[in-house]
Amino acid sequence: MVSNTQVIFAKVPTTFPVAGEHMVVKKSEIDLDAEIPQGAILTKTLDLSVDPYMRGRMRDASVESYSPAFPLNQTMSGYVVAQVIKSNNSKFTVGDIVYGLGGYAEYVVTPEPYTALLTVRNDIKDSGLPVSNYLGVLGMPGMTAYVGLIKFGKPVKGETLYVSAASGAVGQLVGQIGARLGLRVVGSAGSDEKVDYLKELGFDAAFNYKTVDIQQALGEHCPNGIDIYFENVGGKMLQAVIDHANKFARIVCCGMISQYNTQNPEPIYNMMKVVSKSLEIRGFIVSDSPEMNEAFRRDVTEWLKTGEIKYREDIVEGIENTPEALIDVLRGKNFGKKVVHVADL
Amino acid sequence: MVSNTQVIFAKVPTTFPVAGEHMVVKKSEIDLDAEIPQGAILTKTLDLSVDPYMRGRMRDASVESYSPAFPLNQTMSGYVVAQVIKSNNSKFTVGDIVYGLGGYAEYVVTPEPYTALLTVRNDIKDSGLPVSNYLGVLGMPGMTAYVGLIKFGKPVKGETLYVSAASGAVGQLVGQIGARLGLRVVGSAGSDEKVDYLKELGFDAAFNYKTVDIQQALGEHCPNGIDIYFENVGGKMLQAVIDHANKFARIVCCGMISQYNTQNPEPIYNMMKVVSKSLEIRGFIVSDSPEMNEAFRRDVTEWLKTGEIKYREDIVEGIENTPEALIDVLRGKNFGKKVVHVADL
Ligand SMILES: NC(=O)c1ccc[n+]([C@@H]2O[C@H](COP(=O)([O-])OP(=O)(O)OC[C@H]3O[C@@H](n4cnc5c(N)ncnc54)[C@H](OP(=O)(O)O)[C@@H]3O)[C@@H](O)[C@H]2O)c1
Numbered sequence: 001m002v003s004n005t006q007v008i009f010a011k012v013p014t015t016f017p018v019a020g021e022h023m024v025v026k027k028s029e030i031d032l033d034a035e036i037p038q039g040a041i042l043t044k045t046l047d048l049s050v051d052p053y054m055r056g057r058m059r060d061a062s063v064e065s066y067s068p069a070f071p072l073n074q075t076m077s078g079y080v081v082a083q084v085i086k087s088n089n090s091k092f093t094v095g096d097i098v099y100g101l102g103g104y105a106e107y108v109v110t111p112e113p114y115t116a117l118l119t120v121r122n123d124i125k126d127s128g129l130p131v132s133n134y135l136g137v138l139g140m141p142g143m144t145a146y147v148g149l150i151k152f153g154k155p156v157k158g159e160t161l162y163v164s165a166a167s168g169a170v171g172q173l174v175g176q177i178g179a180r181l182g183l184r185v186v187g188s189a190g191s192d193e194k195v196d197y198l199k200e201l202g203f204d205a206a207f208n209y210k211t212v213d214i215q216q217a218l219g220e221h222c223p224n225g226i227d228i229y230f231e232n233v234g235g236k237m238l239q240a241v242i243d244h245a246n247k248f249a250r251i252v253c254c255g256m257i258s259q260y261n262t263q264n265p266e267p268i269y270n271m272m273k274v275v276s277k278s279l280e281i282r283g284f285i286v287s288d289s290p291e292m293n294e295a296f297r298r299d300v301t302e303w304l305k306t307g308e309i310k311y312r313e314d315i316v317e318g319i320e321n322t323p324e325a326l327i328d329v330l331r332g333k334n335f336g337k338k339v340v341h342v343a344d345l
Numbered sequence: 346m347v348s349n350t351q352v353i354f355a356k357v358p359t360t361f362p363v364a365g366e367h368m369v370v371k372k373s374e375i376d377l378d379a380e381i382p383q384g385a386i387l388t389k390t391l392d393l394s395v396d397p398y399m400r401g402r403m404r405d406a407s408v409e410s411y412s413p414a415f416p417l418n419q420t421m422s423g424y425v426v427a428q429v430i431k432s433n434n435s436k437f438t439v440g441d442i443v444y445g446l447g448g449y450a451e452y453v454v455t456p457e458p459y460t461a462l463l464t465v466r467n468d469i470k471d472s473g474l475p476v477s478n479y480l481g482v483l484g485m486p487g488m489t490a491y492v493g494l495i496k497f498g499k500p501v502k503g504e505t506l507y508v509s510a511a512s513g514a515v516g517q518l519v520g521q522i523g524a525r526l527g528l529r530v531v532g533s534a535g536s537d538e539k540v541d542y543l544k545e546l547g548f549d550a551a552f553n554y555k556t557v558d559i560q561q562a563l564g565e566h567c568p569n570g571i572d573i574y575f576e577n578v579g580g581k582m583l584q585a586v587i588d589h590a591n592k593f594a595r596i597v598c599c600g601m602i603s604q605y606n607t608q609n610p611e612p613i614y615n616m617m618k619v620v621s622k623s624l625e626i627r628g629f630i631v632s633d634s635p636e637m638n639e640a641f642r643r644d645v646t647e648w649l650k651t652g653e654i655k656y657r658e659d660i661v662e663g664i665e666n667t668p669e670a671l672i673d674v675l676r677g678k679n680f681g682k683k684v685v686h687v688a689d690l
């Protein structure tokens with residue numbers, strides 16, 4: 001028997017979730033020698049990811065949305081990198097590294113059909129890159145940046161790209177890909193340190209949206225208007241961007257984190273400009289663009305290895321800190337991709 | 346000397362324009378035998394069009410938008426069909442029928458370079474179709490329906506199309522093209538007579554948005570959700586449609602007439618659904634899609650001649666009624682494409 005810490009979804013929050021109330025850390029024991037069902041695997045979690053979309057899963061199961069609600073009083077799940085330590089499934093071998101959607105516990109027995117949500121990725125062992133990279137720049141958030149900017153942003157050299165939440169898991173990669181494509185890249189973030197980091201990354205301009213007038217800052221930093229907006233935050237930022245958008249601008253709606261923890265969504269008053277400026281506002285979910293997976297992995301792995309792009313991570317030690325880690329992301333207290341380190345490879 | 350009635354833009358309205366205040370009818374005289382400048386033409390107006398976008402031109406000239414502001418105290422202009430009665434320009438011959446943007450007067454001298462806004466269209470004389478058709482179903486509004494639905498709606502057989510202002514100049518054609526493409530077509534309009542007309546046209550369902558709960562009506566008449574929304578009105582209708590839109594729905598923003606005469610635009614609160622349902626919201630201006638002109642004219646002329654599509658017009662006699670005619674359109678008092686008949690061919 002070994003100790004096994006799990007993260008439980010305990011209660012549906014109405015605004016910001018609270019650690020210990022909506023998410024509860026539970027310690028139990030697991031017998032690693034016990035039989036596991038036919039088709040199941042037993043994995044040891046190495047790193048796990050906390051991402052803003054998880055807030056959307058913390059809802060009443062009767063409300064439909066693009067990703068399923070977390071069942072109450074059960075282990076939460078999300079993107080993980082884990083190692084197989086027992087297998088009763090011919091697709092997995094002991095020692096394999098897996099990536100995908102898995103349970104948030106130190107040790108997890110995954111039965112069929114949920115094993116299909118995990119893919120063997122032994123390249124993670126051999127790449128020489130940190131495991132955590134595969135939850136950020138080379139994982140779901142990185143793919144989101146790549147798909148959103150390239151497929152939906154339809155960038156044209158010389159255009160102005162504006163990115164909100166620009167120092168985050170998705171945003172920092174969006175800006176760097178934009179710069180590679182010859183765009184003028186402008187970003188905003190919620191602290192002066194984050195803004196400094198954006199400038200280090202090569203953003204042409206960056207500002208702290210909490211300490212300036214957004215309308216004025218957009219006018220100043222995007223003197224030729226905005227051609228592509230990579231939307232991560234929503235609310236008044238979206239409205240301001242619509243005001244500053246050029247004719248035929250693309251507003252790629254990746255997320256609207258400012259609206260995730262409120263019951264009173266912020267209004268948008270200037271939708272008429274969608275007509276008068278022929279704007280395109282397009283929402284997307286990264287998992288609907290699997291055709292770009294291969295190009296994404298190839299390109300971003302290369303850029304990382306050559307040092308052409310940088311990627312900041314914000315790693316917290318210990319699975320028991322998962323609830324606070326997720327709350328930090330929702331409150332903007334993360335600086336870079338937030339990852340929970342659970343165990344070494 | 347003959348009498349020449351003109352329509353003058355007299356004052357910038359803040360809400361609904363008022364005839365005699367913001368638009369003034371002026372009688373003057375014109376010498377049809379007088380010399381006209383090199384490059385100019387003198388035309389006699391046959392029919393003129395009043396269209397919602399003209400409200401946007403009734404603004405202070407310092408405000409930029411996609412179509413230029415009307416200059417104060419000058420003749421208004423818009424789509425006309427007219428006949429050349431004098432020409433000092435090699436591109437035009439006396440007797441030619443012209444179509445395009447021209448002055449709102451019985452007789453108009455158009456100097457260069459404005460003659461470029463008029464095209465010789467002697468096919469109008471020979472087609473056997475009423476002149477007024479060329480300001481509606483075969484003119485700018487018809488082209489708007491064709492481009493908006495086909496190019497931006499990206500229709501797929503079996504999908505549900507919802508059209509607002511569906512009995513109007515644009516809407517009635519949108520619905521009929523949709524039906525031809527195998528869509529389930531649902532429309533709304535502002536009176537029971539208009540709704541009856543939509544059913545006559547072959548709409549699968551139609552409702553009077555003024556007498557029902559919009560959310561409930563959309564649920565009832567679009568039981569499989571909305572895949573394409575042809576947006577003519579904006580405001581709370583847009584918000585309701587976003588609630589009822591299917592994943593990957595296209596919201597084609599043609600106009601938002603409910604917002605043209607107010608200084609307090611209606612808010613949209615549910616933009617987060619653009620992300621969660623991967624919606625595409627796309628504004629367009631018809632004049633940006635000239636590549637579709639030929640196909641539009643060919644298809645719609647054929648459908649009209651074979652009787653496959655019907656098109657209702659609302660014709661008012663006499664240029665002096667132009668201000669009221671435009672106001673009627675803005676207030677929903679028109680029933681079908683509003684045209685002002687000025688003189689016979
Ligand atoms: N569509 C998809 O498939 C998909 C996939 C992944 C992520 N996303 C979305 O992409 C966005 C970024 O995700 P991420 O993983 O890269 O997270 P992240 O940027 O690493 O972390 C979230 C950041 O959002 C900012 N933020 C939080 N509350 C805010 C508020 N009220 N107003 C403005 N900014 C606020 C904070 O940065 P500041 O300090 O700069 O405010 C915070 O650090 C989120 O909206 C997420 O839902 C979408």
Ligand SMILES: NC(=O)c1ccc[n+]([C@@H]2O[C@H](COP(=O)([O-])OP(=O)(O)OC[C@H]3O[C@@H](n4cnc5c(N)ncnc54)[C@H](OP(=O)(O)O)[C@@H]3O)[C@@H](O)[C@H]2O)c1
Binds near residue numbers: 397599600602677682
């Ligand atoms: N993007 C482009 O290039 C382009 C080109 C042409 C037209 N348009 C737009 O297309 C739309 C329709 O134009 P149209 O020429 O076909 O006009 P129309 O439908 O013939 O006439 C306007 C109609 O709008 C409806 N309406 C008026 N006020 C309203 C309100 N407050 N709420 C809801 N509906 C209202 C009325 O019908 P009900 O009785 O049914 O309410 C009215 O009859 C307009 O928004 C126009 O600006 C855009």
